[in-house]
Amino acid sequence: VFRDGTKADKSKVPSLVGMAMWEPTNGFRKGGFGAYQFGYEAMNTPSYKWMRTAIAAQQALENPETPEAGN
Numbered sequence: 001v002f003r004d005g006t007k008a009d010k011s012k013v014p015s016l017v018g019m020a021m022w023e024p025t026n027g028f029r030k031g032g033f034g035a036y037q038f039g040y041e042a043m044n045t046p047s048y049k050w051m052r053t054a055i056a057a058q059q060a061l062e063n064p065e066t067p068e069a070g071n
Contacts, residue, residue, distance in 0.1 A: 020054035023061060033058060 007013060013021065019033035033054060041048045 014050050014053075016050050016054045017057055020057040021061070 007021075016033065016035055016038075022030070022033075024030055035051060035054070038048065038051050041051050044050070046052070
């Protein structure tokens with residue numbers, strides 16, 4: 001995921017998901033991703049859609065055999 005939210009295949013991802021999918025190029029582990037007032041997502045269908053997708057993306061980086069949610 002590039003800084004502008006574009007993936008290598010030129011598709012766009014929401015900012016929160018992009019932060020979760022980002023991997024440092026220097027091989028270091030990152031500390032996670034941040035969210036501010038994610039309560040606004042409660043009205044999405046399903047509830048907290050992008051927060052759940054971001055959590056699944058972060059977990060997929062840590063455990064590659066875990067399938068990402070929402071795919």
